[in-house]
Each structure stands twice: as structure tokens, then as C-alpha cells.
Amino acid sequence: MSKLFSFQIIKRSFKSVWVWVLVAVFAQSVNYFAQSSQADNATELLANAFINGNIMFNGMIFLTLVSIFFSTALITNEVDRGTLAITLSTPITRKQILFSKGLVLVSALVSMNLLLGVLGSLTTLMFGIQFDHGTWWTVIALWLVYTLVVASIAFFIGCWFNKSRYAMVTIALILGGFYLLGMLSTIDNFEFLRFTTLQTLFNTDAVINGDFLWQFIALPLIAIPFFVGGAVKFLRKDLPL
């Protein structure tokens, strides 16, 4: 364990992301409220809040922003500013830095989604929306896996770039691109576009129909190569420190 993680790094890194967890949860709670009047049941609330809602209040947008901040704050910023040199001139290894920060990234996303699950279910109670525990937590779990995929892409890019500015722009272009393609694919003649966007894999209708296993298999299969690819790059690359 101590070979892979450094408690001190975990502690420091957590300090740079917890604010963003709160910001995301707060924004998404506002989102629940905004969407609550239009939802007939809890799953619809989630679907609206996370993906179908209007452009201003949309989980996808927040997720994109949060992923940008998480992965750049954790990895790229330290390389860009050169502060990583301080850590690397102690007996801490690149591997420990990577695993510690990866752990912070994943646990930030897990706690964010747990909070979203709890707050969302409270919202359904408040507004008397029909609620089913099984479906609700399945959708939350699916959203969590989806956020991990998005985070893996952002992590990958964050590891490859040395300048946070470029990393941010690239992540925004890719994730924003998926979002745009997802929106376009809802227009009649552009339905084929749904095969080009990650968003297709966050399908709440499939959860309701009970046919959701494939999503839980496909999403991690996408995430793993990105996490591994980012890690390998970070372990091997020249650091401009």
C-alpha cells in the first residue's frame, strides 16, 4: 500500500478539489429544483437533470467543467507551475503521485455522485415525485460510471500535456464535442450521430427497461485504456521541472 499511495499527497490533493465537489453538487441541486416541475417520475428527473435538460442547467456541462478542473488541478497544474519538482525531489515516486491523485480523483467523483443521489432523492420527496429505489440508484451508478469515463479522458489528456491551458482547451473541445453531437443526434435526420458520441452510453431508458448491463460493461472498457494510457505517459515522460 505505502508503495502505491502517499497519505500526505492524498491529503494535499484533496484540498485542491473538494471545493469543486461542493460547487458541482450545489449546481446540480439547483438543477434538480429547476427540472423537478417537468418530471413525472424520479428517473425522468435524473435524465432531465443529467442530460436532456436545457443548456444552462445540464449535468453534462457541469461534468465537463468539473472534469476539466479535477484533472488539471490534480495533474497538469503542478507540472505547468513546476511545483511538482518539490514532491519529486523527495523520496516520493511518480507512481505514488499518480496513484494518490488518481485515488483522490475517483473518490471525489464517487462522493460527488453519492451526494447527488441523496440530494436528488430528497428533491423527489419534496416535490412528491414518484420514486423507485432500484431504478434511482441504478441510474446514479450509471452516471457515476459515466463520469469516470469522462474523467478518464480528462485524466489522459491531463497527463499528456505539460501546459494546463492546452489541456483545458483540449478536454473542453472533446467533451463539448460529444455533448454537441449528442444534442444533434436528437434531431431527426442526424440520428446516426448517436454512434459518434459517448453520451449514447448514458441511456436512462435502458435502465427503465431493465436492459442496462451492456452500459456497465462498455463504459469501464472505455475508461480503463484512458486511465492506463495517461498513467504510462506520466510515468515515462520528461517533466519540464
Next chain:
Amino acid sequence: MDNTKGVIVVENLTKDYGNNQGIFDVSFRVNKGEVFGFLGPNGAGKTTTIRHLLGFIKSENGSCKILGLDCWEKPEEIQNYIGYVAGEIALPDSMNGQKLIEHVAKLRKIKLDRAKELCAYFDINPKNKIKRMSKGMKQKIALVLALMHDPEILILDEPTSGLDPLMQEKFCELLLREKERGKTIMLSSHIFNEVEKTCDRVMIIKQGRIITEVDMKDIDKKRPEFVVTKFSLEQYFMDFYKKEKQ
């Protein structure tokens, strides 16, 4: 070059950044208890060489070893024995100096006794936020971070940049004391005065290639040749700096 086992051994180190930039076929060794000066004009490749020693970058050719350990393969083991001051200091703005010192002490699993002594020696109040510190104050914090674990080897990339003359003086005194305690020191610098006071041996690098290596004792012998003895080293090396092509 003598045959004693070098503490820092660099052999044919090459990193080509294109356009004739980078370092080419750099070889040298620093022996135990020696203060080794590393001189050269801007962009000569001093920092690039030092980055290899720290394991931040991987060489294209050649090798560098510290205490027999490969700098790219085993940086974490080497770090136990090194104190490093970066050429461009980057400290996390959001922390205060004290917190940063404590953070690094925890990473190194050491006590804060020596850090406190060093803060007193350099006359720093580490309680200030790093963001509001002057360049010299940040430099002093970096010196404390590099020295607080009392390392066997010091790798210093322009350690006195930003320090006032009084502090530069104090730093030289500290270096000499560390040398007396048997520490091995590699010092990259543009300040001849400081090099002259502390170094046993000096190497010049220019355009990524080592030009010359001199024993300071030999310079002392050459002294009478110069009219102004005070800046003898400077005069001696200026010739090398100015030469168009080696």
C-alpha cells in the same frame, strides 16, 4: 580524472532538442567531499544536465548515476541523499512557508529541528504566504527545503539568485561548512566570486558541450599572470565564454 569512485558519475549524456540545443556527450564525475562548479553562459545546458540527475528527464544516450544508482531508474532512492535547489524556483502559491516546510518534512519523514535552525540562519519568517513573498524570500525557503534533511549530496542550480549580497555571503559560509562536514556539492552558478570561494574544481559547458575542466588550485597558480587578482577566475573563464566557436 582520478580513479576514486565518483558520487555523481555522468557518462556521454546526450539530449538533443534540435537546432543544436540540448546537451551532447557530457561526461564528468564529482567525487566525495568535493565542491564541483558548473559554469556556462545562458542556455548552455546546465539546468538540462541537472534535470537528468534528478530523474525529471530521460537521456537519449549515455547515463548518469548517483551513488551507483541510475538517475532515471531509481530517483526515489537517490532522493534520500540529495538536496536540490531548482534553477527556477516554483513554490505552491496557496501555501504559507511554514506549511510547505512541514509538508515536505512529512514527505521525507523527518523532524523539523534543522529546518528551524536554517530559517533562523537565513533570517526567514516562514509564516508568510508564499504568494506575497519576495523572490529572495522564496529562494531562501527553497534553500531550507533542500538542506533540512541534512543530505549527503547537494545539487544546486543557481542557488543564490535573488539573494542579497549579505545572504550570498552567508550561503557561501554555509556551503563551506557543509564541505567541511564531508558533503559533496555540485554548484551551477553565474557568480564567479561564489564559485571561487567554494569550488575545488570547475567545469565549463557551452552550447551543450563541455569545453574545459579546471582544478581551482591550478587557477591559483596562474594568478600572477593577471593584473587584477581579485577577478582572476572571471577573467580566465571569460575567454571561454566569449570564444565564437570552441
